[in-house]
Amino acid sequence: MRRKHAFTCINCPLSCALELTEEDGEVLEVTGHECEVGRRYAEEEFRDPRRTVTTTVRVRNGVIPQLPVVSTRPMPEALVREAVKALADVEVDAPVRDGQVIYRDLLGTGADIIAARRLDPRSRADEEG
Ligand code: SF4
Numbered sequence: 001m002r003r004k005h006a007f008t009c010i011n012c013p014l015s016c017a018l019e020l021t022e023e024d025g026e027v028l029e030v031t032g033h034e035c036e037v038g039r040r041y042a043e044e045e046f047r048d049p050r051r052t053v054t055t056t057v058r059v060r061n062g063v064i065p066q067l068p069v070v071s072t073r074p075m076p077e078a079l080v081r082e083a084v085k086a087l088a089d090v091e092v093d094a095p096v097r098d099g100q101v102i103y104r105d106l107l108g109t110g111a112d113i114i115a116a117r118r119l120d121p122r123s124r125a126d127e128e129g
Contacts, residue, residue, distance in 0.1 A: 001023065001024065002021065002022070002023045002028070003021070003022055003023075004019055004020070004021050005019070005020045005021075005022070005042075005045075005046055006018070006019055006020075007019075007020065007041070007042050007045045007046075009033065009037070009038040009041050009042070010041070011037045011038065011041055012037075014034060016032050016033050016034050016038050017032045018030060018031070018032045018033055018038055018039075018041070018042040019031050019032050019042075020042045020043070020045075020046050022046065027043055027046065027047075030042045030043065048076065049076070049077040050074035050075060050076055050077060051074055051075065051077045051080050052070060052071050052073075052074050052075075053070065053071040053075060053080055053083050053084065053087075053106070053111070053113070054068070054069070054070050054071075054116070055068075055069060055084045055087050056068050056069065057069055057087055057090040057091065057092060057102060057113075058090070058091040058092070059091070059092055059093070059094050059096065059119060060091060060092070060093045060094065061093060061094045061121050061122050062094035062095075062096070062119045062120070062121060062122060063094070063119065063120050063121070063122050064119065067092060067096055067102075067115055067116075067117070067119050068115075068116040068117055069087065069102050069103075069113050069114060069115055069116055070113070070114060070116045071083075071106065071111040071112070071113055071114075072111055072112045072113075072114055073109075073110065073111045074111075075106070075107070075109040075111045076109065079107050079109060082107060083106050083107055083109075086103075086106065086107065087103065087106075087113065090102065090103060094119050094120060094121040094122065095118070095119060095120055095121050096115045096118065096119040097115065097118060098115055098116070098117055098118040099114050099115060100114060100115045101113070101114055102114060102115055
């Protein structure tokens with residue numbers, strides 16, 4: 001069966017509206033792209049959509065209670081919800097370095113989860129104040 005799929009290219013500010021036509025999984029045509037990057041993007045989004053995971057994990061004794069984290073590479077979109085759920089149980093101790101590995105090879109995807117910022121420990125003055 002022939003089907004059309006719509007995507008918005010995210011590779012530059014033009015945000016071209018892409019349309020991919022396929023038949024039984026075989027790509028027949030991509031339209032709406034202004035350049036080759038957009039055509040490739042539409043095919044990747046159709047065949048193997050991937051997303052960078054961004055979320056937060058809990059921090060013990062940090063100046064703030066949550067640490068923003070990010071995956072080192074995009075992972076299959078179908079696994080993102082499960083990945084965020086797995087990270088909900090993770091807790092780290094301050095201090096944390098920017099880029100510090102928080103979790104290795106999440107769900108066997110080869111993507112590590114790293115700290116997106118530095119996080120200092122709470123000082124005694126913070127605790128008293
Ligand atoms: S198709 Fe090319 S020009 Fe259009 S948004 Fe994507 S990268 Fe930009």
